[in-house]
Amino acid sequence: MVTLSKQGKLINLSRYKRRWDLRLSGLSEEEGEDVRNKVISICQKTAPGCKEKLPDIIDTVHRLGRVTGSARPREVIIQFSMRHYRDMIWKAAKQSSFLKTHNLRFKEDFSP
Numbered sequence: 001m002v003t004l005s006k007q008g009k010l011i012n013l014s015r016y017k018r019r020w021d022l023r024l025s026g027l028s029e030e031e032g033e034d035v036r037n038k039v040i041s042i043c044q045k046t047a048p049g050c051k052e053k054l055p056d057i058i059d060t061v062h063r064l065g066r067v068t069g070s071a072r073p074r075e076v077i078i079q080f081s082m083r084h085y086r087d088m089i090w091k092a093a094k095q096s097s098f099l100k101t102h103n104l105r106f107k108e109d110f111s112p
Contacts, residue, residue, distance in 0.1 A: 019083065020079055020080050020081075020083055020086055021077055021078060021079050021080070021086075021108075021109035022077075022078045022080070022086060022089065022090060022106050022107065022108065022109060023064075023075050023076065023077055023078070023106065023107040023108070023109050024039060024042070024075065024076040024077075024078060024104060024105070024106055024107075025073075025075045025076075025104070025105050025107060026073065026102070026103045026104040026105055027039075027042070027073055027076055027104060028073050029063070029067075029073045029074065035061055035062065035063060035076055036058070036061040039058065039061045039076060039078055040054050040055055040058055042098075042099075042104060043058065043078075043089050045096075045098045046089060046092050046093050046096045046098060046099060046106075047088050047089050047092035047093075049088070050085055050088060053085065054085070056081070057080055057081050057082050057085045058078060058079075058080060058081075059079045059080060059081045060077075060078075060079040061076060061077070061078050061079070062076070062077060063075070063076055063077075064076070064077055075107075077109060089106065090106060090108070093105075093106040
């Protein structure tokens with residue numbers, strides 16, 4: 001029988017939790033922005049089939065890291081309450097012309 005160390009268990013828990021997340025890169029930053037509404041709008045344009053449900057399904061949205069004043073915007077992490085819809089967005093994003101024209105990109109959220 002193989003037992004995991006405490007660190008191994010934490011890594012597994014982190015990996016499992018991140019399965020509900022996506023990262024969005026390329027979204028410009030503005031002071032006082034409502035990043036959640038921006039993300040919901042982008043997801044609705046990426047996967048219009050679930051447009052009405054997205055405000056309820058997208059749970060937590062926030063920027064990663066500290067404000068640096070860099071020209072490059074910080075990534076946004078998006079946590080979904082239902083994995084099914086997260087997967088729908090992920091699949092739709094691969095062929096989305098909207099994302100390509102706006103230089104936006106979804107990525108999976110992997111543990112370090």
